[in-house]
Amino acid sequence: MSPNASPRDPTHPASTVYPLAWGLLCFQAPRAMPTSQPSTAAGGVPDGIIAFVLAVAIVAAAGWAVRVSAQHAATRRLALLTSADVPFKFQTLAFQRAALESGHVLPLYGSSELFCCGRPFRPTDVFASGPTGFEVLALGHAGTTDLFFAQIFAALGTELRGRRVVVSDSPSWFSNPDGPAPAQYGSNFQSEAAYAFTFGAPIPPALRSAGARRLLKYPETLREQPLLRRALEDVAHPTRVARADYAALAPLGRLATWTLDVRDATRAAFFLWQTRHRGATVGSPGPLDWDAMAERATRMAAAESTTNPFGFTDADYRVLRGRPRVRDAMALYESGRNNRDGELLRLPRAWRRNVAHSAEWNDLRLALHVLRAVGARPLVWSLPLPGTYYDYTPISAPARRRYYRRYERIATRAGFPHLDFRSHDEDRYFVEDPGSHLSARGWVFADRALDVFWHGGSVGDVRTALATLRRHEPG
Numbered sequence: 001m002s003p004n005a006s007p008r009d010p011t012h013p014a015s016t017v018y019p020l021a022w023g024l025l026c027f028q029a030p031r032a033m034p035t036s037q038p039s040t041a042a043g044g045v046p047d048g049i050i051a052f053v054l055a056v057a058i059v060a061a062a063g064w065a066v067r068v069s070a071q072h073a074a075t076r077r078l079a080l081l082t083s084a085d086v087p088f089k090f091q092t093l094a095f096q097r098a099a100l101e102s103g104h105v106l107p108l109y110g111s112s113e114l115f116c117c118g119r120p121f122r123p124t125d126v127f128a129s130g131p132t133g134f135e136v137l138a139l140g141h142a143g144t145t146d147l148f149f150a151q152i153f154a155a156l157g158t159e160l161r162g163r164r165v166v167v168s169d170s171p172s173w174f175s176n177p178d179g180p181a182p183a184q185y186g187s188n189f190q191s192e193a194a195y196a197f198t199f200g201a202p203i204p205p206a207l208r209s210a211g212a213r214r215l216l217k218y219p220e221t222l223r224e225q226p227l228l229r230r231a232l233e234d235v236a237h238p239t240r241v242a243r244a245d246y247a248a249l250a251p252l253g254r255l256a257t258w259t260l261d262v263r264d265a266t267r268a269a270f271f272l273w274q275t276r277h278r279g280a281t282v283g284s285p286g287p288l289d290w291d292a293m294a295e296r297a298t299r300m301a302a303a304e305s306t307t308n309p310f311g312f313t314d315a316d317y318r319v320l321r322g323r324p325r326v327r328d329a330m331a332l333y334e335s336g337r338n339n340r341d342g343e344l345l346r347l348p349r350a351w352r353r354n355v356a357h358s359a360e361w362n363d364l365r366l367a368l369h370v371l372r373a374v375g376a377r378p379l380v381w382s383l384p385l386p387g388t389y390y391d392y393t394p395i396s397a398p399a400r401r402r403y404y405r406r407y408e409r410i411a412t413r414a415g416f417p418h419l420d421f422r423s424h425d426e427d428r429y430f431v432e433d434p435g436s437h438l439s440a441r442g443w444v445f446a447d448r449a450l451d452v453f454w455h456g457g458s459v460g461d462v463r464t465a466l467a468t469l470r471r472h473e474p475g
Contacts, residue, residue: 090139093155093192093261094268099137100156100163106134106454109149110168112142113383117432118443121297126447131288134454143184145173146363147214148193153370154203154211155196161375164454168446169364169382171403171436175351179359182218189221191228192260198231199253203373205238211366212236214359227256290448294473297440301429304439309333310389311428311439320434329392342396351395355403361410368414379453379462380418381446382407383436387425400425417459419449423467427475445469 099105108114108123115138119125123136139152149167153160173180197203197211212235216222222229231253234246301311308317308330320326332338339345371378385400404422411418424430424445432439438446448469452462 090141090144091190092264092268092271093152094265095137096139096152096156097159100159104130104134105137106164106166106450107137107139108166108168108450109144109152110138110140111144111170112140112435113168113170113437114138114140117437118440121293121440121443121447123443123447123450126288126293126443127450132451132455136450140168141188143180144188145180145185146360146367147180147185148188148190150211150363150367150370151190151193151197151215153367153374153376154201155193157196157200157202157374160371163376165371165376165378166450166453167367167371167378167380169380169407171382171385172434173360174358174403175354177354177357177359179214179217179363182220185218186221189218191225192257192264194221194225195228195253195257195260198228198235199250199257201370201374203370205235207366207369207373209235209238210362211370214363214366217359227253288451290444290469291472293447294441294444294469297444298429298473298475301432301439301441305429305432309428310386310392311430311432312389312434313432313439316433325393329389332392338391339393340391340397342394342398345394345396348394348396348399352399352402355406361406364407364410365414368411368416371416372414378416379449379459380411380416381449382418382420383438383442384421384424384427384430386431386434386436388428389434391426397425417453417462419459419462419466421445423470429475441475 096107099107106127114122114124122138124138127134127136129135146167146169179185194215197208197215201208212232216229216232216236219229222232227249231246231249234242234249238246304313304315305311305317307314308321310317310329312320317326321330332344337344368378368380382404385395385403387397387400390400391397401422404420404425407420408418421430424442427441429439430442430445431437432442445466448465449462452465457465
């Protein structure tokens with residue numbers, strides 16, 4: 001949702017939250033004809049109070065009915081949601097709740113890598129129709145990052161308890177010292193999740209406070225959200241006065257959260273009605289031959305990368321080859337030398353500084369701590385850096401190891417199983433561009449990890465399965 005959307009836009013939160021919320025709070029019953037005594041019901045209760053209670057009850061019942069109806073519709077259409085490219089699905093909590101409740105769908109949170117590359121070996125293709133007993137719901141969009149995930153996980157709350165989820169982080173997120181750019185964050189801002197994080201999420205106050213300070217770094221998304229902005233300011237710096245102010249705002253905030261939740265369900269139901277004739281992708285039933293899949297995917301990735309030694313697709317390389325850094329890398333390759341050990345080119349001081357001080361690390365901690373607070377069972381992974389290319393740039397193997405070690409340290413301290421695919425850092429056909437988007441080969445290995453994880457395997461089991469697959473298909 002764009003932070004610059006107009007309140008007149010029916011999808012803008014202000015168009016729904018404030019009319020309904022303020023309407024309920026400011027409701028006045030029609031005035032009775034003047035009499036000598038105020039009109040009362042038989043029991044002595046003023047008619048205005050009765051009318052107000054009835055109005056609230058009717059609205060609450062209608063909202064509950066919309067939520068239940070949308071949830072049932074989403075559950076019936078899960079096959080469509082898991083198999084089709086439906087970018088809208090990451091924007092609605094209703095679909096995610098349906099997936100979590102189903103018992104046979106694994107939510108995978110990531111960004112553009114989920115949709116851009118790797119067909120027909122993306123998880124939404126491989127696990128369509130549940131060949132090994134589950135399907136994958138890919139949730140993300142270009143620009144989604146850990147700060148977005150933290151809010152989503154908080155909004156889902158206890159519905160994540162005991163549920164398996166997978167979080168896919170991209171290394172490029174950690175090269176920006178300020179975290180996601182304002183336009184990037186704003187394009188994916190979801191008011192439903194932000195309100196739930198602020199007013200209703202079952203997370204500790206210290207965690208809510210840390211998240212509030214990050215959300216306030218993006219004031220454009222809060223410009224037309226005065227209630228949310230003020231509550232975040234109170235939570236971010238919880239003085240005695242701020243706590244009292246937040247307590248006064250909380251009832252209206254929870255009402256706004258509920259209203260947005262009903263809107264979310266309404267949008268989901270309308271989308272499902274619009275797509276009622278669209279069929280789901282049918283997958284291949286039965287066990288998967290991972291070795292054969294890896295062999296085929298590797299051939300496909302190699303066939304798409306014939307003009308450069310870095311594993312980039314020919315289409316991507318046509319765009320990249322005009323960039324000075326790529327030209328320099330190709331010249332170094334053609335000279336027969338490389339900078340793998342970091343002894344030939346200057347140290348990548350700017351890259352190292354940006355990675356060392358990136359706000360994304362704090363956002364990663366925030367997302368992981370929210371997952372722990374709500375009782376989820378996640379597997380978190382980082383996609384590998386494009387080492388085959390970076391070996392010919394200042395970003396040498398020792399520099400890249402710093403990134404992998406830090407990711408490992410944060411995930412370990414959070415107590416969650418994690419992968420970083422560092423063994424594929426120099427796997428030529430594993431990623432297909434400098435942004436670490438997985439190729440067809442890369443996705444087969446990621447799919448194998450998902451399959452082992454879903455069926456109860458430990459992270460050790462996942463790593464063993466991946467090592468075995470690589471021995472059979474080294475690339």
